[in-house]
Amino acid sequence: MITILNLKGLRINERNHLEIGGCDCVDLVQQYGTPLYVMDEDVIRNNCRTYKKALDKYYSGDGMVLYASKAFCTLAICRIAAQEGLGLDVVSGGELYTAKMARFPMDRVYFHGNNKTPEELKMAVELGVRRIVVDNAEELEVLDFIASECGRITEISFRIKPGIDTHTHEYIKTGKVDSKFGISMENGEAFDAVKAALAMKNVRLVGFHCHIGSQIFDIEPFKLAARVMLDFISEIKTRFGFEAQELNLGGGFGVRYVEGDESVDYDEFIKEVAAVVEDICKDRQISLPFLVLEPGRSIVAPAGITLYTVGNVREIKDVRKYVSIDGGMTDNPRYALYRAKYEILLANRSCDEPCEKVTVAGKCCESGDIIAKDVMLPRVKRGDILAVLTTGAYNYSMSSNYNRLPRPAVVLVKDGKSRIIVKRESYDDIIRNDVLPEDL
Numbered sequence: 001m002i003t004i005l006n007l008k009g010l011r012i013n014e015r016n017h018l019e020i021g022g023c024d025c026v027d028l029v030q031q032y033g034t035p036l037y038v039m040d041e042d043v044i045r046n047n048c049r050t051y052k053k054a055l056d057k058y059y060s061g062d063g064m065v066l067y068a069s070k071a072f073c074t075l076a077i078c079r080i081a082a083q084e085g086l087g088l089d090v091v092s093g094g095e096l097y098t099a100k101m102a103r104f105p106m107d108r109v110y111f112h113g114n115n116k117t118p119e120e121l122k123m124a125v126e127l128g129v130r131r132i133v134v135d136n137a138e139e140l141e142v143l144d145f146i147a148s149e150c151g152r153i154t155e156i157s158f159r160i161k162p163g164i165d166t167h168t169h170e171y172i173k174t175g176k177v178d179s180k181f182g183i184s185m186e187n188g189e190a191f192d193a194v195k196a197a198l199a200m201k202n203v204r205l206v207g208f209h210c211h212i213g214s215q216i217f218d219i220e221p222f223k224l225a226a227r228v229m230l231d232f233i234s235e236i237k238t239r240f241g242f243e244a245q246e247l248n249l250g251g252g253f254g255v256r257y258v259e260g261d262e263s264v265d266y267d268e269f270i271k272e273v274a275a276v277v278e279d280i281c282k283d284r285q286i287s288l289p290f291l292v293l294e295p296g297r298s299i300v301a302p303a304g305i306t307l308y309t310v311g312n313v314r315e316i317k318d319v320r321k322y323v324s325i326d327g328g329m330t331d332n333p334r335y336a337l338y339r340a341k342y343e344i345l346l347a348n349r350s351c352d353e354p355c356e357k358v359t360v361a362g363k364c365c366e367s368g369d370i371i372a373k374d375v376m377l378p379r380v381k382r383g384d385i386l387a388v389l390t391t392g393a394y395n396y397s398m399s400s401n402y403n404r405l406p407r408p409a410v411v412l413v414k415d416g417k418s419r420i421i422v423k424r425e426s427y428d429d430i431i432r433n434d435v436l437p438e439d440l
């Protein structure tokens with residue numbers, strides 16, 4: 001039997017085709033071509049609501065769920081997150097500009113990043129984002145200067161390294177001491193930075209942020225992070241008489257990509273984290289902070305699939321069978337980067353019994369250009385349509401034009417209707433910024 005992971009919004013219809021958001025994938029391919037990213041609007045909205053409802057329900061203080069836009073950042077998703085009442089986490093001038101052009105309310109935007117340029121900081125100050133999450137002492141000074149030039153007092157928080165190790169891929173761990181992100185408590189730099197910020201005129205310290213990593217299935221590291229951060233807040237209160245009003249615990253909640261992955265109950269996660277925060281605040285006699293969470297992947301990953309057309313199917317006798325598709329690491333670099341695993345099925349013959357082990361390869365000039373290694377599929381032939389599931393996060397947002405491949409279109413589906421939210425790139429888009437000097 002094929003598995004579709006009980007993913008919401010997906011089903012196999014009477015034509016033996018995969019359907020997403022009520023749209024037949026074969027019809028979508030006929031209309032829009034391949035490769036094609038497809039995002040289910042209801043799934044995105046429901047995921048936003050799950051987080052928002054859970055925070056409202058379980059936390060007696062105030063708080064806000066931010067959508068971490070790095071997972072998938074376009075005008076349409078910013079608009080959806082805004083409509084669902086979420087805030088937005090941005091990490092670059094480009095993401096901030098996207099938010100601006102989507103008319104995202106700036107009083108719900110948090111600006112992160114470990115090396116924001118002075119231009120980006122100026123843009124954030126001028127646009128009046130709700131919070132600039134300052135990464136380090138040097139950035140603090142640059143920001144204080146920029147804020148004074150702009151004549152605005154800017155509200156900030158600090159990114160703290162809580163020193164927590166998590167069981168996730170080395171590249172997406174972020175909370176350890178040896179991390180390029182944030183300031184450390186152990187060596188005292190966090191205390192120095194707080195002292196410096198409290199003495200500044202153009203920035204106003206509001207709270208603290210941490211993010212321990214991504215694709216984490218275990219609740220314990222999040223609870224531990226809450227504990228460590230609140231201990232820090234309490235210590236700051238004792239040392240400086242300053243009580244933080246905001247605690248941002250970042251994102252990182254795991255997503256089920258393949259059958260072997262656990263499924264995470266996000267509602268339960270929030271419930272437990274909220275309880276820890278309330279207990280510790282009571283114990284330390286500090287007031288309940290404005291609690292911020294920043295899920296990215298878990299909001300959009302399960303909403304997305306990628307559709308490809310199969311080209312060459314090649315069997316290397318006694319070695320491996322390669323099924324080549326018309327996309328690859330350019331639209332999904334996650335296997336190449338993290339050996340990420342995906343569930344794959346034939347969108348045009350979805351119920352056919354898987355009977356052979358194949359490796360799905362992309363079309364780039366790179367041996368590592370693989371989408372999935374050794375997956376079971378029905379006998380695949382040229383012209384079949386492959387669906388790679390759970391590709392809504394960190395696929396489009398990490399795509400590239402390597403080998404000058406145009407980026408695929410993104411289509412939003414809902415109730416059997418589809419709408420383009422990102423156009424397919426053309427060859428003219430590929431050379432758009434190329435310049436041929438006249439004297440060449």
Ligand code: LLP
Nearest residue numbers: 068211214215251252253294295296297394
């Ligand atoms: N907040 C901060 C400060 C972050 O750095 C991140 C992710 C998030 C929130 C959202 O985390 P999420 O809920 O999406 O796990 N490209 C990698 C993931 C990198 C995550 C970077 N930061 C991947 O494809 O797995």
